[in-house]
Amino acid sequence: MTMLLLRLTLCSKIPPDSPRHLSQLLSRKPTQGGQGRAHSSSFAHRSELRQAKRIVVKLGSAVVTRGDECGLALGRLASIVEQVAMLQNQGREMMIVTSGAVAFGKQRLRHEILLSQSVRQALHSGHSQLNDMSLPVLEARACAAAGQSGLMALYEAMFTQYSTCTAQVLVTNLDFHDDQKRQNLNSTLRELLHMNIVPIINTNDAVVPPPEPNSDLQGVISIKDNDSLAARLAVEMKADLLIALSDVEGLYNSPPGTDDAKLIDIFYPGDQQSITYGTKSRVGIGGMEAKVKAALWALHGGTSVVIANGTNPKVTGHVITDIVEGKKVGTFFSEFKPAGPSVEEQTEMARRSGRALASLHPDQRSEIICHLADLLTERKEEILAANKMDMDLAVSAGHLPPAMLKRLSLSPAKLNSLAVGLRQIATAAQDSVGRVLRRTRVAHNLELEQITVPIGLLLVIFEARPDCLPQVSTLAIASGNALLLKGGKEAANTNHVLHQLTQEALSMHGVKEAVQMVSTREEVEDLCRLDKMIDLIVPRGSSQLVRDIQRAAKGIPVLGHSEGICHVYVDSEASIDKVIKIVRDSKCDYPAACNAMETLLIHRDILRTPMFDQIIDMLRTERVKIHAGPRFASYLTFSPSEAKSMRTEYGELECCMEVVDSMQEAVEHIHKYGSFHTDVIITENEDTAEKFLQQLDSACVFWNASSRFADGYRFGLGAEVGISTARIHARGPVGLEGLLTTKWVLRGDGHTVADFSEHGTMKYLHENLPAGQPLAGQRDSN
Numbered sequence: 001m002t003m004l005l006l007r008l009t010l011c012s013k014i015p016p017d018s019p020r021h022l023s024q025l026l027s028r029k030p031t032q033g034g035q036g037r038a039h040s041s042s043f044a045h046r047s048e049l050r051q052a053k054r055i056v057v058k059l060g061s062a063v064v065t066r067g068d069e070c071g072l073a074l075g076r077l078a079s080i081v082e083q084v085a086m087l088q089n090q091g092r093e094m095m096i097v098t099s100g101a102v103a104f105g106k107q108r109l110r111h112e113i114l115l116s117q118s119v120r121q122a123l124h125s126g127h128s129q130l131n132d133m134s135l136p137v138l139e140a141r142a143c144a145a146a147g148q149s150g151l152m153a154l155y156e157a158m159f160t161q162y163s164t165c166t167a168q169v170l171v172t173n174l175d176f177h178d179d180q181k182r183q184n185l186n187s188t189l190r191e192l193l194h195m196n197i198v199p200i201i202n203t204n205d206a207v208v209p210p211p212e213p214n215s216d217l218q219g220v221i222s223i224k225d226n227d228s229l230a231a232r233l234a235v236e237m238k239a240d241l242l243i244a245l246s247d248v249e250g251l252y253n254s255p256p257g258t259d260d261a262k263l264i265d266i267f268y269p270g271d272q273q274s275i276t277y278g279t280k281s282r283v284g285i286g287g288m289e290a291k292v293k294a295a296l297w298a299l300h301g302g303t304s305v306v307i308a309n310g311t312n313p314k315v316t317g318h319v320i321t322d323i324v325e326g327k328k329v330g331t332f333f334s335e336f337k338p339a340g341p342s343v344e345e346q347t348e349m350a351r352r353s354g355r356a357l358a359s360l361h362p363d364q365r366s367e368i369i370c371h372l373a374d375l376l377t378e379r380k381e382e383i384l385a386a387n388k389m390d391m392d393l394a395v396s397a398g399h400l401p402p403a404m405l406k407r408l409s410l411s412p413a414k415l416n417s418l419a420v421g422l423r424q425i426a427t428a429a430q431d432s433v434g435r436v437l438r439r440t441r442v443a444h445n446l447e448l449e450q451i452t453v454p455i456g457l458l459l460v461i462f463e464a465r466p467d468c469l470p471q472v473s474t475l476a477i478a479s480g481n482a483l484l485l486k487g488g489k490e491a492a493n494t495n496h497v498l499h500q501l502t503q504e505a506l507s508m509h510g511v512k513e514a515v516q517m518v519s520t521r522e523e524v525e526d527l528c529r530l531d532k533m534i535d536l537i538v539p540r541g542s543s544q545l546v547r548d549i550q551r552a553a554k555g556i557p558v559l560g561h562s563e564g565i566c567h568v569y570v571d572s573e574a575s576i577d578k579v580i581k582i583v584r585d586s587k588c589d590y591p592a593a594c595n596a597m598e599t600l601l602i603h604r605d606i607l608r609t610p611m612f613d614q615i616i617d618m619l620r621t622e623r624v625k626i627h628a629g630p631r632f633a634s635y636l637t638f639s640p641s642e643a644k645s646m647r648t649e650y651g652e653l654e655c656c657m658e659v660v661d662s663m664q665e666a667v668e669h670i671h672k673y674g675s676f677h678t679d680v681i682i683t684e685n686e687d688t689a690e691k692f693l694q695q696l697d698s699a700c701v702f703w704n705a706s707s708r709f710a711d712g713y714r715f716g717l718g719a720e721v722g723i724s725t726a727r728i729h730a731r732g733p734v735g736l737e738g739l740l741t742t743k744w745v746l747r748g749d750g751h752t753v754a755d756f757s758e759h760g761t762m763k764y765l766h767e768n769l770p771a772g773q774p775l776a777g778q779r780d781s782n
Helices: 002-011 019-027 046-051 074-089 101-124 127-132 140-160 179-194 226-236 269-274 288-300 319-324 343-358 362-378 380-397 402-408 412-431 468-479 489-509 543-552 576-588 610-621 630-635 663-673 686-695
Strands: 054-059 093-098 165-171 197-203 241-246 304-309 331-333 436-443 446-454 457-462 482-487 515-517 536-540 566-570 597-603 625-628 654-660 678-682 700-703 722-724 732-734 740-747 767-769
Touching: 046 319, 054 074, 054 226, 074 093, 074 140, 074 197, 074 319, 093 140, 093 179, 093 226, 101 140, 140 165, 140 197, 165 179, 179 197, 179 226, 197 226, 226 241, 226 288, 241 288, 241 319, 269 288, 288 304, 288 331, 304 319, 343 446, 343 457, 343 482, 343 515, 362 380, 362 412, 362 468, 362 489, 380 402, 380 412, 380 489, 402 489, 412 468, 457 468, 468 482, 468 489, 468 515, 468 536, 482 489, 489 515, 536 543, 536 722, 566 576, 566 663, 576 597, 576 610, 576 678, 597 610, 597 663, 625 630, 630 654, 654 663, 663 678, 663 686, 678 686, 686 700
Parallel strands: 054 093, 054 241, 093 197, 165 197, 241 304, 457 482, 457 536, 482 515, 566 597, 566 678, 597 654, 625 654, 678 700
Antiparallel strands: 304 331, 436 446, 436 767, 446 740, 722 732
16 A cells, blocks of 8 residues: 555655645546536537547557567657647546557567577577578467566656656456456546546457457457457547547548548448458558447447547647547548538539539630629628628627628628629630630641640638628639638628529539538638648638638648738829828728738938828828837837837738838838738839839839729729739739639640651741631631
8 A cells, every 4th residue: 555655646746745745636526527528429520529528549559669560669659648648637538548568579579589599599500590590470468468568667657757647457358248347447447537547558468368250249349459449448438539540541431552542531330331441550450440340339339439640750749639629630430420511522523513614615604604793683682681690690799800890791882893893704704714825836737735724623711701702703613613612600691692692603504513612610721631622722811811721731822912011102202192192092991901001101301391291190180000110210209109010910090100211222121021912102203113113022013003902803803812922823913814724735646756856757846826826627615
């Protein structure tokens, strides 16, 4: 008893001379995890996994051992232990079912046998026979006995670094089939969890007989491997979540590595017949079929299950915590199949229908767009009623700022304006897809042309701006692109109606599924991982949304800008009337817009002049709060509050004001602090203006015009999917042209490269042909 108390003292980092603290530890109430949700059924969706309190983590042999089978994977185990300890310290109850004892023991015994044989043969037979040594077949029970102690010692040492105590529990099949033993095991584990100890559980392979196939009796799963042990233990202990880590990403519909193998995100019990299983892991005794059977058994018992990869070095350090946070990792087992298609199925439907959309005649795509424009005005009462529901909910919730409420609101005038913009796009759609940009006669009867084609499948993520949906949908239709939409929950009712109208318009030419609205509870980060399905992501929303998507979208291009730090430079030769009009409009027309002015640059010669006084008076009248740049503040005795940063996007009636000595210095300032979005010069000097327009490296550069003109509709593009500050493909307001790419089409007559070799019979001509002129004998594709 004394040794037990000492051990608990060490594990809990309690000074040995503090019996009062020790008694508090032994008598404290169970953690919050023990009082978790009523254990009646498993979680329906990944996002609910955050509520999991009691969690079983199963580590397969391939996770515990190194790839060369010459020891334990120490780095991998250390990261797993760190995650388990962190979750334990959050108040959850963690249990580990570990494999690896047999594999570790086999490696230890193999090393000892080799060492023993090498010594004997060196003494008796000479060094020449060392290469002829053969290893005997090692009995699994002996390997388990040799490996279990070392494996447990390693766990104990690692968890101690996080002030977390562990306890070893070895079980056999009989411990679950004998009622008394099962109750004893249950009681022991509950007491360990009560004392904030992490149980490390394994089968007692030193005494168990070899597993027998198909030995399940009366619906009770047999303990044949650690997959079944983990499932039985999770159900017995009423665990909320079982995480089974192995050396595969999750469950595939066919063996991983085959051409058509796809990772299954969510697996439902009724999908079992559609799975083709592969081989077992390199060191384990189970296989994916055993894992699925154990997972379904646990799921039926009320425990949620995720099968994931615990060996991938890119994710091992956070795989467990990611699963608990509800992220899309591995395969999630669920009993609750949603009524609609999954986001992956929606993506496939959109891509298939999008190809049909791209093959339509331009007149047909224009008809779809015009019909959608008509629907926006004909069904405006239905749209506005849905929008009123969203507005009422947003106002009652009280969490949306005024600028967001303004974006959320729709009006008859806004719908009419939308319809006008859509009809502009319908006209432009006549000459978009399939347009010949370049024609070349490479050689006789060998003609090459470069033509415009859709990008493919677009993912557009937008916040509380329902007018974005018909705009983006129309641009996608006009450019022949498939579209996946993810709207903000604040506009859910409005988005639903607008999407229905969009699909109604698409139905007139049988391409209804080309535009899909993601209505499932998919996180944005999860959507950004569909890199094999999505060709381009377009975020429409706050700078924070854009930054988050740019970080999450690994492998998928993102079209957009993270910030709109727009400058207006007032030159020494500016007209006072133009300055007042342009500065007021750039800042005050719509302060939350990404093309609103955020920094006003003033030429030094304007300071302490009537023009300067009028600028300040106008800003005060419009209630614009001014933040002084460092140099501007130095000129004033009583300056406004100094700007914390020159790279601030205020998005409200606030702006920074700074002083520069020249146009050249203004350009240098914008290059240093701007976001390359939209920048303006106000001057009457044409030479100064042209130098500014030429030297400034922004997506939009204006002379004597408001920054608010940086907009697809105002540019005559009809609408825009966003404003891009990228260097490649598209910059500025991105309309129809920005959603197209090109492909090369070569038409020959049995030509080969060998025909053009030194001894060939043909020569390259490379003659440029008029792009609009059809080739001889060829029908114009449009």
